Amino acid sequence: MNIIEDDHQHDDVIQTLKGLKKVSAPANFETDLKRRINSEKYGEKKSFWAKFLLPSRLIPSAALVLSAVAVLFVVNTNSGGAEENPLLIPPKVREDVVASSNVGKDLEMNMRPKVKKEEAVKPRTEKKITPKINNEVPALANNDVMPEDTGISNLGITITGNNPGTNYGNPSIVSFGNRPINKRGLNYMQRNLTPQEKAQLKLLKKRWLEMIKELNK
Amino acid sequence: MTDKNLNELSDEDLILEFQRNNTERAFEILVQRFKNPLTNFVFRYLGDYESCVDVVQETMIKVYRYKDTYQSIAKFSTWIYTIAGNLAKTELQRRKRRTILSINAYGKEEDETYEIPDENYRPDDMTDSGIKDEIIQKAFLKVSDAYRQAVVLRDIQELSYEEIADIMGITVGTVKSRINRGRAQLQKLLKSIHNE
Numbered sequence: 001m002n003i004i005e006d007d008h009q010h011d012d013v014i015q016t017l018k019g020l021k022k023v024s025a026p027a028n029f030e031t032d033l034k035r036r037i038n039s040e041k042y043g044e045k046k047s048f049w050a051k052f053l054l055p056s057r058l059i060p061s062a063a064l065v066l067s068a069v070a071v072l073f074v075v076n077t078n079s080g081g082a083e084e085n086p087l088l089i090p091p092k093v094r095e096d097v098v099a100s101s102n103v104g105k106d107l108e109m110n111m112r113p114k115v116k117k118e119e120a121v122k123p124r125t126e127k128k129i130t131p132k133i134n135n136e137v138p139a140l141a142n143n144d145v146m147p148e149d150t151g152i153s154n155l156g157i158t159i160t161g162n163n164p165g166t167n168y169g170n171p172s173i174v175s176f177g178n179r180p181i182n183k184r185g186l187n188y189m190q191r192n193l194t195p196q197e198k199a200q201l202k203l204l205k206k207r208w209l210e211m212i213k214e215l216n217k
Numbered sequence: 218m219t220d221k222n223l224n225e226l227s228d229e230d231l232i233l234e235f236q237r238n239n240t241e242r243a244f245e246i247l248v249q250r251f252k253n254p255l256t257n258f259v260f261r262y263l264g265d266y267e268s269c270v271d272v273v274q275e276t277m278i279k280v281y282r283y284k285d286t287y288q289s290i291a292k293f294s295t296w297i298y299t300i301a302g303n304l305a306k307t308e309l310q311r312r313k314r315r316t317i318l319s320i321n322a323y324g325k326e327e328d329e330t331y332e333i334p335d336e337n338y339r340p341d342d343m344t345d346s347g348i349k350d351e352i353i354q355k356a357f358l359k360v361s362d363a364y365r366q367a368v369v370l371r372d373i374q375e376l377s378y379e380e381i382a383d384i385m386g387i388t389v390g391t392v393k394s395r396i397n398r399g400r401a402q403l404q405k406l407l408k409s410i411h412n413e
Binding site for chain 1: 245248249252253255256257260261266269270273274277278281282350353354368372373397400401403404407
């Protein structure tokens with residue numbers, strides 16, 4: 001009802017609009033349309049991949065990729081020549097790695113139980129260590145274990161002295177678990193000590209000698 | 218099928234003939250039937266003849282290319298008017314963007330004032346019917362887009378409310394309200410002409 005009323009309300013507008021001239025298409029509309037349709041027929045849109053894989057686009061991009069690879073190869077080859085061949089460089093020996101890895105393995109696999117076994121079988125070896133000749137430098141009997149307070153026994157290191165003349169500073173065979181340790185077999189690194197380290201080493205030597213003196217008493 | 222037979226077919230039958238048998242003549246007849254109504258509709262909506270012809274041609278091309286998307290459940294006129302309406306909207310948006318750019322191009326320096334040419338007609342010229350037509354068209358273009366499309370389809374193309382609702386994709390109630398609002402806006406704008 002309201003709409004009909006509104007229609008009447010806007011009668012003048014409706015009449016004005018109806019009185020407008022009819023606009024028609026131009027005379028050449030159909031000809032133009034046919035031309036456009038035909039041109040679109042021939043130039044039908046292709047899919048993205050069809051466009052992308054056209055030889056006219058593929059060849060330049062492939063050439064670009066190949067040239068980039070070639071440049072990278074040349075640059076890489078030239079820069080690599082100045083360096084030493086890593087396969088020919090002798091491996092750097094690290095003292096700490098050798099010690100820690102070997103000690104760890106040996107402690108787990110061999111040493112600890114063995115030391116305990118020895119301790120269990122033989123009551124205390126300290127008494128046996130007592131030197132036969134007082135003036136001589138004390139020597140260890142075969143398979144003797146160092147006293148605990150030295151700290152070495154904890155690591156499972158045994159020092160055997162076959163030669164009675166051998167002193168502790170230069171034991172004939174130092175064994176580490178089941179394996180004997182000598183200078184030749186050791187994979188050690190020689191390096192210059194800092195004054196601090198030298199001082200520490202001196203202190204350790206001093207303590208070591210004091211300990212031996214006490215043992216001799 | 219002969220030319221005479223094709224001319225007797227309805228719009229829906231013609232597009233089906235074009236779909237099934239690719240009969241180009243059926244398409245040509247459809248073009249003949251719709252080129253003028255569509256031109257009138259798009260011109261009243263856009264207000265520019267050149268772009269209007271372009272839009273109508275584009276509409277026909279879309280019908281030609283996407284003929285298979287037409288489903289016989291809808292009226293052909295609804296389908297073709299929907300295509301034309303959408304293309305006209307797109308053109309209008311494009312033109313709005315272009316206008317913003319061209320206004321910005323007027324003043325290149327910061328202090329320079331914009332001088333947009335005033336193309337209004339003097340009152341003594343209004344007697345000429347051609348100019349009157351142009352004034353109405355200009356007033357029409359000031360009505361908001363959604364209302365204008367509804368008013369054109371109803372008052373100029375004389376389509377039913379249901380058809381307009383289908384074309385615009387809105388309910389009949391909304392169509393009616395838009396038409397009324399559009400008419401009211403236009404009435405205000407055309408007051409001077411109506412008072413004569």
